Amino acid sequence: ADEDAMRAARARQGQLTKPPGALGALEDLSVRLAGAFGTPTPHPQGVTVIVAAGDHGVVSEGVSAFPPEVTPAMVANFLADTPAGPGGAAVNALARTLGAQVLVADVGVNADLPAHPRLHALKIRRGTRNLRAEAAMTREETEAAILAGARLAAQAMEGGADVLIPGEMGIGNTTPAAALTARLLNVPARAVTGRGTGVTDDTLERKVRVIEAALARGGSDPADPLGVLADLGGLEIAFMLGVMLQAAGARCVIILDGFVEGSAALVGVALQPHLRAYLFPAGECAEVGHAAQLAHLGLTPMFHLGLRLGEGTGGVLAAPLLLGAAATLREMQTFAEAGVPGAP
Amino acid sequence: ADEDAMRAARARQGQLTKPPGALGALEDLSVRLAGAFGTPTPHPQGVTVIVAAGDHGVVSEGVSAFPPEVTPAMVANFLADTPAGPGGAAVNALARTLGAQVLVADVGVNADLPAHPRLHALKIRRGTRNLRAEAAMTREETEAAILAGARLAAQAMEGGADVLIPGEMGIGNTTPAAALTARLLNVPARAVTGRGTGVTDDTLERKVRVIEAALARGGSDPADPLGVLADLGGLEIAFMLGVMLQAAGARCVIILDGFVEGSAALVGVALQPHLRAYLFPAGECAEVGHAAQLAHLGLTPMFHLGLRLGEGTGGVLAAPLLLGAAATLREMQTFAEAGVPGAP
Numbered sequence: 025a026d027e028d029a030m031r032a033a034r035a036r037q038g039q040l041t042k043p044p045g046a047l048g049a050l051e052d053l054s055v056r057l058a059g060a061f062g063t064p065t066p067h068p069q070g071v072t073v074i075v076a077a078g079d080h081g082v083v084s085e086g087v088s089a090f091p092p093e094v095t096p097a098m099v100a101n102f103l104a105d106t107p108a109g110p111g112g113a114a115v116n117a118l119a120r121t122l123g124a125q126v127l128v129a130d131v132g133v134n135a136d137l138p139a140h141p142r143l144h145a146l147k148i149r150r151g152t153r154n155l156r157a158e159a160a161m162t163r164e165e166t167e168a169a170i171l172a173g174a175r176l177a178a179q180a181m182e183g184g185a186d187v188l189i190p191g192e193m194g195i196g197n198t199t200p201a202a203a204l205t206a207r208l209l210n211v212p213a214r215a216v217t218g219r220g221t222g223v224t225d226d227t228l229e230r231k232v233r234v235i236e237a238a239l240a241r242g243g244s245d246p247a248d249p250l251g252v253l254a255d256l257g258g259l260e261i262a263f264m265l266g267v268m269l270q271a272a273g274a275r276c277v278i279i280l281d282g283f284v285e286g287s288a289a290l291v292g293v294a295l296q297p298h299l300r301a302y303l304f305p306a307g308e309c310a311e312v313g314h315a316a317q318l319a320h321l322g323l324t325p326m327f328h329l330g331l332r333l334g335e336g337t338g339g340v341l342a343a344p345l346l347l348g349a350a351a352t353l354r355e356m357q358t359f360a361e362a363g364v365p366g367a368p
Numbered sequence: 369a370d371e372d373a374m375r376a377a378r379a380r381q382g383q384l385t386k387p388p389g390a391l392g393a394l395e396d397l398s399v400r401l402a403g404a405f406g407t408p409t410p411h412p413q414g415v416t417v418i419v420a421a422g423d424h425g426v427v428s429e430g431v432s433a434f435p436p437e438v439t440p441a442m443v444a445n446f447l448a449d450t451p452a453g454p455g456g457a458a459v460n461a462l463a464r465t466l467g468a469q470v471l472v473a474d475v476g477v478n479a480d481l482p483a484h485p486r487l488h489a490l491k492i493r494r495g496t497r498n499l500r501a502e503a504a505m506t507r508e509e510t511e512a513a514i515l516a517g518a519r520l521a522a523q524a525m526e527g528g529a530d531v532l533i534p535g536e537m538g539i540g541n542t543t544p545a546a547a548l549t550a551r552l553l554n555v556p557a558r559a560v561t562g563r564g565t566g567v568t569d570d571t572l573e574r575k576v577r578v579i580e581a582a583l584a585r586g587g588s589d590p591a592d593p594l595g596v597l598a599d600l601g602g603l604e605i606a607f608m609l610g611v612m613l614q615a616a617g618a619r620c621v622i623i624l625d626g627f628v629e630g631s632a633a634l635v636g637v638a639l640q641p642h643l644r645a646y647l648f649p650a651g652e653c654a655e656v657g658h659a660a661q662l663a664h665l666g667l668t669p670m671f672h673l674g675l676r677l678g679e680g681t682g683g684v685l686a687a688p689l690l691l692g693a694a695a696t697l698r699e700m701q702t703f704a705e706a707g708v709p710g711a712p
Contacts, residue, residue, distance in 0.1 A: 041445050042458055043433065043565035047681070048654060048674025089387065090709070097708040101385050101701060112701030114386055121695035122688050123467075221387035310392060327671040329689075330392025337391070344466050344688035345673075351465035357445060357456030364441040365434070 025059030025301035033058030036065075039358040049324065053304065053349040060277045060302050061186075065354040068277065071124040071343040072185035073115055073336035074176055074267055075102060078132030078260035079151035080196035081160065082238075087231040088196045089221045092151075095195045096135040102128045102193070102335075103140045110142060115191060115335035124340050125185065129176055131169055132194075132259030146172040148259050155200060155238045159255045166254040166262045173266025181274050187343055188271040189279045190264035190288065191336020195221075198311060201287035203235045203256040205313050208246055208290045209320055213239060216313030218283070221332075249294035257291070264288040269295075272302035279339035279346065282309040282331065286317035293321060306342035307331055369403030369645035377402030380409075383702040393668065397648065397693040404621045404646050405530075409698040412621065415468040415687040416529035417459055417680040418520055418611055419446055422476030422604035423495035424540035425504065426582075431575040432540045433565045436495075440479040442537045446472045446679075447484050454486060459535060459679035468684050469529065473520055475513055476538075476603030490516040492603050499544060499582045503599045510598040510606045517610025525618050531687060532615040533623045534608035534632065535680020539565075542655060545631035547579045547600035549657050552590055552634045553664055557583060560657030562627070565676075593638035601635070608632040613639075616646035623683035623690065626653035626675065630661035637665060650686035651675055 033055045038044055045051065057066045077099045083092045098113060106112040109120050119126045129144040130137050134151035137143065148168050152160035161169070177188055198220035205216040213235035219228055244255035253262055265288040271278050280289055280303050292299045305318055308325040310332040318325060326345050331338045359366050377399045382388055389395065401410045421443045427436045442457060450456040453464050463470045473488040474481050478495035481487065492513050496504035505513070521532055542564035549560040557579035563572055588599035597606055609632040615622050624633055624647050636643045649662055652669040654676040662669060670689050675682045703710050 040458070041442065041456065042677050046565065046675065046677040047458060048676065050673055050675065050685075093709050097706065098385065101706040101708055104701065104706060106699065106701060108699035112385065112699070112706050114384070114391060114696055114700055117695040117699035118692045120699065121691050221390065326673070327689075329394055329670070331390065331394065332392065333386050333390040341394075341689055341692050345671075345685055347465050348462045348685050351461040352458055355450065355452035355456070355461035355464060356458055357448065357450060362441065362445040362448060362456050364445055365437050 026062040029062050029064050030055050030059040032064035033353055036353055040356040041359055041362050041364050047352060050349045050352065053346060054353045057277065057350050058353065060275060062275055066350045067354055068187045068347055068350055070184040071187045072127065072180045073119055073124055073189040073191050073340060074127045074129060074180065075115060075191040075193060075335055076129045076131045076260035076263040077193040078258050079134035079194060080200060080258055081152050081154035082156055082199050082234060083196035084154055085156055085234045086227065087199045087234055089223045090195050092134060092195045095193060096133050096137055098193045099128065099130060099133060099137060103142050113335060114333055114337045115340060118337055118340040122340055122344060124343060127176060127180060131172060131263040144176055152258050155203060155256055156234045159243050160200060160257055161254045163254045166250060169259045169262035170266035173263035174270035177267040177270040181276055186276045187279060187346060188267055188276055189281060189336040189339030190267040190285055191281055191339065192260045192264060192284050192334050194258060194260050197258050197284050199231055199235060200256055200258040200261060201284040202313055203238050204252060204287040205290060205317055206235060206239060207252050207256060208294060209316060216316055218312035249291045253291045261288045265292050268292050268299060272299045278303050279342050280305040281336050281339040282334055283311035283314040284334055286314055289321060290317060304346060306338035309338060370406040373406050373408050374399050374403040376408035377697055380697055384700040385703055385706050385708050391696060394693045394696065397690060398697045401621065401694050402697065404619060406619055410694045411698055412531045412691055412694055414528040415531045416471065416524045417463055417468055417533040417535050417684060418471045418473060418524065419459060419535040419537060419679055420473045420475045420604035420607040421537040422602050423478035423538060424544060424602055425496050425498035426500055426543050426578060427540035428498055429500055429578045431543045431578055433567045434539050436478060436539045439537060439539045440477050440481055443472065443474060443477060443481060447486050457679060458677055458681045459684060462681055462684040466684055466688060468687060471520065471524060475516060475607040488520055496602050499547060499600055500578045503587050504544060504601055505598045507598045510594060513603045513606035514610035517607035518614035521611040521614035525620055530620045531623060531690060532611055532620055533625060533680045533683030534611040534629055535625055535683065536604045536608060536628050536678050538602060538604050541602050541628050543575055543579060544600055544602040544605060545628040546657055547582050548596060548631040549634060549661055550579060550583060551596050551600060552638060553660060560660055562656035593635045597635045605632045609636050612636050612643060616643045621646050621648055623686050624649040625680050625683040626678055627655035627658040628678055630658055633665060634661060648690060650682035653682060
């Protein structure tokens with residue numbers, strides 16, 4: 025992050041026509057945006073969600089409330105023609121109303137999806153392996169998924185995107201997300217394993233044991249974050265990591281949506297600590313373990329609406345808060361400019 | 369509120385393509401919006417802030433960190449021509465970026481403001497009387513301010529506004545807001561008196577004593593909410609009440625910004641309990657006493673960003689969350705429509 029721009033932004037917040045600090049957390053967000061964009065008057069305007077879809081071999085262990093057929097069906101829903109416009113999922117409805125673009129990528133859906141003009145067909149393989157028994161991905165598959173995400177992010181940024189929201193759809197993917205989080209934070213599986221789409225007590229217990237077994241394989245070491253990602257992750261998680269790294273490299277910002285996105289961010293910050301300065305968490309999601317991720321990253325979420333959907337939905341909802349924070353730096357007058365008397 | 373529309377909206381949220389409850393508080397907001405607008409598929413689109421400015425006789429007691437000259441200077445700032453467009457205050461910057469209209473009204477500024485094409489000159493009197501010593505307003509002045517707010521809201525709604533954000537500017541106005549809150553909630557002044565724009569410990573102590581003295585006059589009774597408003601309120605507070613009552617009467621929704629707005633809402637709900645169904649609190653503001661207002665109203669804020677600026681700024685930031693909540697009801701497909709398998 026650009027420390028000079030942050031200092032200038034912080035000083036400017038103190039001169040704008042309001043009591044010092046009266047914009048609360050919005051002022052801190054504006055300063056972080058200044059640091060990320062490298063200017064005290066940032067002007068983000070291209071909000072783009074990239075929804076990556078992938079399946080997970082571990083669903084054969086019965087860790088999800090929904091059948092894996094939901095993954096391709098939801099991809100079709102993201103692409104559907106509806107009376108309101110393209111896409112009938114929550115992320116589509118929110119993005120349409122709030123002025124965000126939605127890109128949809130198949131990175132690892134376990135089905136042959138029909139070609140569609142709005143689908144980025146970037147499948148690396150049909151689903152991951154069962155991470156309970158073996159590494160979910162090879163290192164080559166992992167790197168290919170990261171590269172695919174980086175490439176689509178680069179393409180989006182060429183088209184004007186400067187606020188990127190990695191989103192995901194993948195039945196079962198809170199299991200790899202919890203496994204990654206447990207390993208990278210070095211905490212027990214149980215502490216960071218939640219109900220995902222809403223599993224029962226029994227299924228939650230099974231999910232914890234599956235993750236414990238995966239960790240007990242000893243297939244990866246936190247000192248090798250890419251190895252951890254290959255061992256315990258997922259194709260859409262690797263893809264989202266690629267989006268994040270590419271966005272940060274181009275000095276664009278990333279809105280972090282939820283728990284699965286957070287697991288990609290943990291890998292990313294382990295690989296490249298500077299990534300942190302470009303990450304803006306949306307809400308604290310209802311999935312247990314998300315708070316631990318954010319505490320580890322040292323980042324504060326913008327709201328607590330109890331979302332637990334994924335798709336980038338929380339990110340889309342948070343985008344106006346970020347654009348607003350930047351607008352205060354850019355468009356408010358100072359006391360001197362406005363001729364307003366200050367506090368005595 | 370329309371109970372049938374709320375039931376239909378709640379049922380629809382259960383059929384949309386997401387795990388039940390996965391949109392968290394957004395689902396509850398969407399159901400309340402359905403009730404307010406009287407349809408299970410609400411479509412709010414005209415977000416309008418009405419910023420009312422007024423001065424307060426009680427500032428002569430030294431209760432504010434800023435001099436009263438700031439009130440007219442900030443009105444000029446709301447109206448200023450700036451490189452970014454009309455208005456150089458926080459509410460202007462946020463509204464411009466997030467697609468909200470801003471209307472500015474002089475209800476009681478203690479200065480002769482120059483005419484301006486964007487200024488609604490609705491002054492009832494130049495500031496209120498000192499509420500420590502006597503009633504802040506006569507009942508006639510109070511009713512005139514309420515009517516002025518109702519008329520401007522009606523005019524805004526004729527122009528397409530359907531999400532109204534009453535906002536305010538008035539140096540010293542957290543003092544009447546705290547006095548109103550203390551009387552209407554029947555709690556000690558100290559429990560609901562905060563630092564406003566940022567007063568010191570000494571000034572806070574003086575502010576508490578001024579409010580205690582005002583309450584000790586015994587000039588009003590909670591059984592007569594309009595009498596309480598006249599006794600302890602302010603012209604812009606009465607005006608905001610008029611905006612709220614008119615909006616609710618027309619089945620439009622109101623985003624409640626902060627503590628001063630909350631004091632108007634307390635009077636409003638005391639007068640007309642049905643108003644509550646049309647109130648959507650933005651964030652919990654940093655002013656002590658706001659949480660007590662929201663608890664009394666039985667309403668949950670959308671975020672906790674620590675704002676304490678007023679002007680309607682929190683309301684503008686919250687508007688996209690409301691529009692998004694409505695969009696999920698209106699534009700998401702159901703499991704059946706999308707052909708997505710549900711949970712077994």
